[in-house]
Amino acid sequence: MDTFSSILLGFQQAVLPVNVFWCFVGAILGTLVGVLPGLGPAATVAILLPFTVGLDPVTSLIMLAGIYYGAQYGGSTTAILLNLPGEASSVVTAIDGYRMARAGRAGVALATAGIGSFVAGTIATFLLSFFAPALAEFGLLFGPAEYFSLMVLGLLMSVVLARGALSKAICMVFVGILCGLVGQDVQTAVPRFNFGLQDLSGGINFVIVAMGLFGIGELVRDLENPEARTVIKTSLSSLVPSREDFRRMIMPILRGTGIGSVLGLLPGSGALLAAFASYAVEKRVAKPPEGMGNGAIEGVAGPESANNAGAQTSFVPLLTLGLPANAVMALMAGALIMQGIPPGPTLISEHPDLFWGVIASMWIGNVMLLVLNLPLIGIWTRLLTVPFAYLYPAILIFCLVGAFSLNNSIFDIWLLAGFSLLGYVFAKLQCDAAPLIMGMILGPPLEENFRRAMWVAKGNPSTFVTRPISAVLLMAAVLLLILLLMPKVGSAREEAFQE
Amino acid sequence: MSKINKDVAAGLLFLAIGLLFLTSGWMLPFGTWRKIGPGGFPTMVAGLLALFGLGIAVKGLIRRSERLDLLSHPRALLAVLGALVVFGLLLQGVGLVAATLASTLVAACAVRPLRLVPMAIYGVLVGSGCSLLFVKALGMQAPVVGPWFGF
Numbered sequence: 001m002d003t004f005s006s007i008l009l010g011f012q013q014a015v016l017p018v019n020v021f022w023c024f025v026g027a028i029l030g031t032l033v034g035v036l037p038g039l040g041p042a043a044t045v046a047i048l049l050p051f052t053v054g055l056d057p058v059t060s061l062i063m064l065a066g067i068y069y070g071a072q073y074g075g076s077t078t079a080i081l082l083n084l085p086g087e088a089s090s091v092v093t094a095i096d097g098y099r100m101a102r103a104g105r106a107g108v109a110l111a112t113a114g115i116g117s118f119v120a121g122t123i124a125t126f127l128l129s130f131f132a133p134a135l136a137e138f139g140l141l142f143g144p145a146e147y148f149s150l151m152v153l154g155l156l157m158s159v160v161l162a163r164g165a166l167s168k169a170i171c172m173v174f175v176g177i178l179c180g181l182v183g184q185d186v187q188t189a190v191p192r193f194n195f196g197l198q199d200l201s202g203g204i205n206f207v208i209v210a211m212g213l214f215g216i217g218e219l220v221r222d223l224e225n226p227e228a229r230t231v232i233k234t235s236l237s238s239l240v241p242s243r244e245d246f247r248r249m250i251m252p253i254l255r256g257t258g259i260g261s262v263l264g265l266l267p268g269s270g271a272l273l274a275a276f277a278s279y280a281v282e283k284r285v286a287k288p289p290e291g292m293g294n295g296a297i298e299g300v301a302g303p304e305s306a307n308n309a310g311a312q313t314s315f316v317p318l319l320t321l322g323l324p325a326n327a328v329m330a331l332m333a334g335a336l337i338m339q340g341i342p343p344g345p346t347l348i349s350e351h352p353d354l355f356w357g358v359i360a361s362m363w364i365g366n367v368m369l370l371v372l373n374l375p376l377i378g379i380w381t382r383l384l385t386v387p388f389a390y391l392y393p394a395i396l397i398f399c400l401v402g403a404f405s406l407n408n409s410i411f412d413i414w415l416l417a418g419f420s421l422l423g424y425v426f427a428k429l430q431c432d433a434a435p436l437i438m439g440m441i442l443g444p445p446l447e448e449n450f451r452r453a454m455w456v457a458k459g460n461p462s463t464f465v466t467r468p469i470s471a472v473l474l475m476a477a478v479l480l481l482i483l484l485l486m487p488k489v490g491s492a493r494e495e496a497f498q499e
Numbered sequence: 500m501s502k503i504n505k506d507v508a509a510g511l512l513f514l515a516i517g518l519l520f521l522t523s524g525w526m527l528p529f530g531t532w533r534k535i536g537p538g539g540f541p542t543m544v545a546g547l548l549a550l551f552g553l554g555i556a557v558k559g560l561i562r563r564s565e566r567l568d569l570l571s572h573p574r575a576l577l578a579v580l581g582a583l584v585v586f587g588l589l590l591q592g593v594g595l596v597a598a599t600l601a602s603t604l605v606a607a608c609a610v611r612p613l614r615l616v617p618m619a620i621y622g623v624l625v626g627s628g629c630s631l632l633f634v635k636a637l638g639m640q641a642p643v644v645g646p647w648f649g650f
Contacts, residue, residue: 051637054637165506165555167551167554167555167558168509168513168555170551171509171513171548171551171552171555174513174517174544174545174547174548174551175513175516175548177544178516178520178541178544178545178548181540181541181544185527185537187537188536188537190527190528190536190537192523192524192527192537192538192541193520193523193524193541195523216579216583219579220575220576220579223575223578223579223609223610224572224575224576388610389607389610389614390621392606392609393582393602393603393606393607393618393621393622393625394625396579396582396583396602396603396606397586397599397602397603397625397626397629400583400586400587400602401595401629401633401639404590404639404641405633405637405639405640408639408640408641410587410590410591413583413586413587413590414584414587416583417580417583417584417587420579420580420583421576421580424576425512428505428567429505429508429509429512429567430505430509431509446540447540447541450535450540451535451539451540454532454533454535455533455534455535458533459531459532459533459534460532461532
């Protein structure tokens with residue numbers, strides 16, 4: 001099937017009323033939770049994921065994708081209006097966006113973010129539809145050894161972008177892998193690591209873990225450090241950028257889209273690196289350079305486009321190779337597995353309606369965000385003035401209802417409490433939770449492929465370095481590790497995360 | 500006390516988790532390198548985790564790191580965990596509305612000043628809303644008003 005008719009098939013799926021409806025609900029809910037300070041996209045997706053489980057696979061993934069970019073949009077809204085980036089990738093948006101807001105141009109900054117995200121999303125969606133099938137075909141060449149090496153590389157990349165010390169992040173991956181193996185062995189059906197509890201024999205649900213570590217963990221931290229929030233008032237009349245604004249945002253948007261699309265493809269990087277890279281580029285080409293950091297529209301347009309383009313193309317490794325690029329994509333992978341559709345290179349050929357439907361709906365979702373959110377900015381800002389004291393109990397109840405409804409099991413609520421406590425401790429010990437989720441999702445396929453590769457190679461571990469693709473992937477992993485262990489690069493990485 | 504900094508604590512925690520999985524998986528067959536059993540892969544990962552954890556702890560003992568202040572503000576954590584546990588204990592007994600009310604009140608203890616009456620009204624509202632949305636509309640398997648009330 002050629003690309004054109006495939007895209008057509010996708011749009012046929014995406015414009016079904018049921019899909020448009022849930023895409024809309026997802027985008028709105030995502031924005032709603034995403035504008036709540038402190039709750040980033042990973043937390044938002046984790047909290048809302050249980051409510052998508054009952055839908056059919058295409059609709060459920062469309063809604064999840066809607067939640068994801070809604071949450072991202074919500075994150076940039078708080079970055080601009082409150083100087084509180086909801087997530088790491090809107091940290092750079094806050095620099096110039098908040099300055100613009102203080103200068104009375106909050107509406108223009110928000111509109112710029114919306115327009116930039118829309119243009120970037122549109123271009124990235126089309127790039128995705130051209131590159132993904134080719135990559136999936138390449139993925140079909142992969143045997144168990146190649147998959148094992150690919151996942152090792154992916155896990156290592158997630159470690160690079162984690163906050164805190166490298167050794168701790170690696171340990172978090174190990175903890176995640178072990179959590180993922182609880183339940184029973186898939187190959188032999190031997191029960192393992194259930195610690196004598198019947199309720200654990202089906203394994204630990206990753207949604208519970210993500211909810212506890214991200215959602216409730218972040219909630220407790222927000223409660224501990226109540227920050228004074230002064231919302232900048234914005235009037236709807238100032239929403240429309242001037243002709244001069246448009247002229248200044250075009251090039252940054254296109255540059256941001258390019259940077260984001262490429263960086264989003266790499267496993268492990270996603271939107272975060274894209275936003276930082278785009279800001280660095282804009283800073284370099286800006287004339288006069290002093291403008292950047294003092295409320296320059298370029299500083300909003302570039303990074304916002306880059307992070308949206310990156311968010312879009314980061315679906316590529318997941319949907320073509322089954323390799324989630326970051327914690328949010330790991331949650332998407334988990335959702336697909338719960339729907340009985342393991343992500344991998346056969347996904348496009350076996351479920352074309354799902355793949356192309358989701359791609360087309362991303363574009364529709366972007367249109368929706370642009371059309372709906374700009375007029376709704378007033379509502380979002382009003383939501384930000386609701387005291388946190390009234391918001392957090394409702395979020396807690398939402399988590400509890402979601403956790404319970406996964407299996408109608410009270411045991412899952414005890415697990416949620418346990419992982420919330422663990423998440424709190426990890427945060428206090430400066431251990432980032434994202435690598436743990438990556439490990440938990442990739443743990444079972446990692447073991448599976450390792451065992452199959454060893455079986456095929458008759459117990460000879462050299463198979464991982466004698467098969468060429470596997471060897472290249474492992475070499476990349478080793479190079480990355482060496483690079484990180486060099487003191488200069490290591491300290492640069494730590495500096496990058498000091499805000 | 501002064502020896503326990505963030506690195507030491509994190510290292511010991513990782514070591515403990517590693518050992519927990521090592522001992523729990525002790526009886527699982529390791530298999531051979533050609534046909535790896537259910538215990539093989541987890542044992543390797545848990546072993547690595549324990550080793551890394553030990554390394555982090557030792558490094559933390561030698562090099563100075565930030566002091567650990569695990570429970571400087573226990574209020575928020577205890578209130579949130581309490582709210583989770585109360586909800587779990589009560590849900591099937593008293594139903595969704597009352598469990599939500601109780602859970603909201605416990606959670607409300609996280610912030611000062613504690614406003615009992617508005618939070619109670621708020622809890623009932625959230626509980627009723629959730630009952631309508633999740634139980635009535637989306638078919639969640641939980642009672643709205645539980646058997647402990649004698650219905």
